Amino acid sequence: MNPKLLPKIFFVVSSISFWGAMSATAQEIPKQEVQSKSVASVVHNSKLIREIRQLSQIEHPKTNAQMLVQSPAPSSEIVQVIGVKATPTDKGVEVILQTSKSAQLQITNRSTGNNFIADIPNSQLRLPNGDAFTFRSEKPLAEITEITVTNLDANTIRVTVTGNTALPTVELFDDDTGLVFGVVSAATAAQPPNKPASETPPQTPPSAQSDQPIELVVTGEQDGYSVPNANVGTRTDTPLRDIPQSIQVVPQQVIEDQQATRLTEVLKNVPGVVTGGRSPRDPFNTINIRGFSALSQTLLNGVQDRSIGFVGFGSNIERVEVLKGPASVLFGQGGLSGQVNLVTKQPLRDPFYSVEASAGNYNAYNSAIDLSGPLNDSKTVLYRLNASAGTTESFIDFYNQQEYLIAPTISWQISDRTKLTLEASYSLTQGPYDFGIPAVGSILPNPNGTIPRNRSLSEPDLNNAANGAFRIGYNFEHRFSENWQARSVFQTSLYHLRRNILAPLGLEDDLRTIDRGIENFKDDENTYNLDNYVVAKLATGGIKHELVAGFNLSRTDTTTSDVFSDTTTLDLFNPVYGNVTENFLPDFNYESRQQQLGFYLQDQIALADNLKVLLGGRFDIVNAQFRDLLNQTSDFKQAEAFSPRVGIVYQPIQPLSFYASYSRSFDLGASAFGTGLPEPERGTQYEIGVKADLTNRLAATLAFYDLTRTNLPTSDPNDPRLTILVGEQRSRGIEFDISGEILPGWNIIGGYAYTDAIITEDNNLPVGNQLTNVPKHALNLWTTYEIQSGSLKGLGFGLGAFYYGDRQADINNTVELPSYIRTDAAIYYKRDNYRAAINIRNLFDTDYFVSAQNLNRIIPGDPLTIQGTITWQF
Structure with a gap:
């Protein structure tokens, strides 16, 4: 078979698969009207993407001691949660659930042992852009093993906060930005004098002590073009605003919106980066950063790989990070004008x-x-x-x-x-x-x-x-x-x-x-x-x-x-x-x-x-x-x-x-x-x-x-x-x-x-x-x-x-x-x-x-x- 025909065959088969599957599932996808409100950031594979307001900065109309009780969403309507966002605060970690429309959700506590568990009926988790149908943050705090948000069944979302040795302290708030789960660090929770955090009795709200229903309003939308954290500048997940060097990230959403299939097409979004001395149609991704050639100054997941400049950008790339200026302090020789780091897509916990x-x-x-x-x-x-x-x-x-x-x-x-x-x-x-x-x-x-x-x-x-x-x-x-x-x-x-x-x-x-x-x-x-x-x-x-x-x-x-x-x-x-x-x-x-x-x-x-x-x-x-x-x-x-x-x-x-x-x-x-x-x-x-x-x-x-x-x-x-x-x-x-x-x-x-x-x-x-x-x-x-x-x-x-x-x-x-x-x-x-x-x-x-x-x-x-x-x- 002529190898030139393979992409065309692949295209035809994929198209048939796409339209066939669409026909089979068109009636299964619920249609919803959306009223979105801006909220803060998403965690992808435990990496924070944007900071949101801390608990101390939110004016809470109701606290966990006096939960807002409203009528639950009709059982016939499934509310889709399209985003889960999290960020550290001075008290611990905030987690926000976002839906595609304003809705009243009922939350039922199922906590047991070291696990704070909240079930949200009449809802379904549908995360966009390759995040599949789960959210997971590993070790957000010393005393927290992980936080997960996943579909328990076809119409129930389960939020789980797993503690190392004790039931975690979780505060629930109803805020304009959405449903806020405030996971409180043991170091900031109330403790008897001179008593270690691990021995402190769990300070849980009433909702975490029984099956009492709690109903809250959830609103929100997904992240897009802003990525405030990157690893390329320090080898740590540091906010860009804390790094004394110019770094720009081109996220997946930009690559998708522009349908960029070549590295040079992605990098046109980065000021100071231009095409070098070869054709952009050639496989060589020749680029200049700040006036100097950067053909061989490329990284793959933070590791130097000269061949990425020759061939390697493809559909497996999640985002592109550009560190401008000399970078030998972290990556050795090269990097006179900057480094281009390609971050690949990582495995997901749910299909x-x-x-x-x-x-x-x-x-x-x-x-x-x-x-x-x-x-x-x-x-x-x-x-x-x-x-x-x-x-x-x-x-x-x-x-x-x-x-x-x-x-x-x-x-x-x-x-x-x-x-x-x-x-x-x-x-x-x-x-x-x-x-x-x-x-x-x-x-x-x-x-x-x-x-x-x-x-x-x-x-x-x-x-x-x-x-x-x-x-x-x-x-x-x-x-x-x-x-x-x-x-x-x-x-x-x-x-x-x-x-x-x-x-x-x-x-x-x-x-x-x-x-x-x-x-x-x-x-x-x-x-x-x-x-x-x-x-x-x-x-x-x-x-x-x-x-x-x-x-x-x-x-x-x-x-x-x-x-x-x-x-x-x-x-x-x-x-x-x-x-x-x-x-x-x-x-x-x-x-x-x-x-x-x-x-x-x-x-x-x-x-x-x-x-x-x-x-x-x-x-x-x-x-x-x-x-x-x-x-x-x-x-x-x-x-x-x-x-x-x-x-x-x-x-x-x-x-x-x-x-x-x-x-x-x-x-x-x-x-x-x-x-x-x-x-x-x-x-x-x-x-x-x-x-x-x-x-x-x-x-x-x-x-x-x-x-x-x-x-x-x-x-x-x-x-x-x-x-x-x-x-x-x-x-x-x-x-x-x-x-x-x-x-x-x-x-x-x-x-x-x-x-x-x-x-x-x-x-x-x-x-x-x-x-x-x-x-x-x-x-x-x-x-x-x-x-x-x-x-x-x-x-x-x-x-x-x-x-x-x-x-x-x-x-x-x-x-x-x-x-x-x-x-x-x-x-x-x-x-x-x-x-x-x-x-x-x-x-x-x-x-x-x-x-x-x-x-x-x-x-x-x-x-x-x-x-x-x-x-x-x-």
Whole structure:
């Protein structure tokens, strides 16, 4: 069978499955009118996503001592709870249940032993976006094993709070934001003098002492674009406003609303990040962060994985986190301009199944499945399986690409304190390269005319590449106590690239004929990464510390070979394909091994509730071995580097943070081999900024930075055959980003970046030249609105504008890419378990150039593209 047909077959089968299942279940899904009110945040796999008001800040019309009793919901109407939200408070933890409509719910206490149990009849839990039909928070407090909210049966929700040794203290409140379960820490509960918390009699409300019914009103809605916590900046689940460095998260909801299928499409939502020197249609996700290349500066679940920049973004990705600026203090070499962390979807405790199919112009077909649930009755062993297949053509001649992904994950909750997760994936992209067209005849005038934007400079049958990666690893976590935990992570990435391509080289003097060459290229890159660290919460007097200490050991083995041949030229204005000659000669063949051992220590210090300091440092020993198999030569380099980070955060009020930081990084890759000095490239950044939670669902960051790269290779003025490391480049800029919900149903993610990236020292290039593919001004804005009530409830609209200013196409600054604005739009409809959407990219069919690899490879952007998508969750 032709492998190109597989995605289309997958698409057809998925579509039939979708419509068949919809027909079978259409009568089973209750229809409801929705009256939503804004509330705070969701917990996904015990990770807090947004803070809500504390119990002390809520004006409670009734307390647990005098519960509000109302008429229960009619037994014939099932009320759907569409969200469960939780956050720590000064008394413990708040949990809010949210429904799709205002409703009166009856709550019956079933507490027994160490379990506070509340049953809510005439209700059903239906969490959106892959959260299946359960909520679970592990170890939210020292004395609480877990909090779960799940469906007891078809029309009853059960809320369970499990204590370690005693019945938990739970307070119930009726508030405008919803039904509030206040789980009170034993440390704050009333106790006899000098008596430990564990010996304190349970302080439970009347509702927790009998089967007395309690009826409360519940309202609310789900989270969307705002994610206030991220792990990438500190290796701890720290609110972004407490981290003295710019971090932005693109959550799952944004990825879904935009139907982004490539990493570069996701990152257009992050100011300061732009497409690098390759086509966005190629598998390589070339990006620049703050003016500098970040192709290999990628992480997978917080672990360095260079191959993610080549292939790996797919339907198994939950969200994308971007840490801007040097990051060697946590991740070792690299990260001069920032790190991009891909967070994968994790197993769920209750069965969850999703089928998605999409189709678009240029014969684009994609299908994906997402399956999850328990593998045993006790739900201690869970699985998740993501798989997808896609095929697409393009406006470019002879272009056809296929993409495949399969990603299984298994988690084992060995005990209430120990968890092991095994994760694997295989990604494969097959198809041609997009070489663009020369600047002369596209941006610059050509006496022969204008080169068609769809012109292929290759050959129909000599432009093929297979780009794949197999990844496997484990994540072992053990919590010794509430304040001490250890983590061990191991990840292997086996990357391979095979390409047989005919590529353009340079224009001849007639400005219509281009020279070309053929190459057969092979590259294998195997990376092994082991990271072990502990997290400890301590106190010295009134000063609180959160320590992270660990070591990292990694190795990358690379084998690369290439044979090359000049071949026939091509007339750009009257091309004749198929007349190709070959005379291959070996170009290069080498092996290399790079090893890294790093030790790191970080301390997040809370000097006061509104004054926090971050101190961190890492010491690395890196060596690189190189063998030239053609010339029978070898080389060895070793370097040591210390990478510090210092930051301070001051919060005059809790929602507002002023911060300043200093950080450094290193990278041996640029100076590992050849005649240069064995000193690594260094990056140094100073940053100040302000972060603000404008509301409890809308946050913004404003950052100013000065980033310098030093020890860059340049020619020795005394001997041009030699290289010395005195080159220097600098980037200064301003970045602003905002994301979250403005009003109920109205979401936004946007930003602005001013980037001035120039050469400041070099013996070959003019000082002051702008770096390539870096616009001084860039603006991104995407907003959606979803109707919240009435007969059109669930109907949503999206609109976005992405502006990029003039950029240099070459480092000599001889050609400039013109500025452009691209407009995207979307319309979608969500109802119960299904979602249908139409996404339009480049709505006004604007002609633009997205990037440049060199003066003979200027990459045009995609024209008007339309994609329709149907998703069903069950």
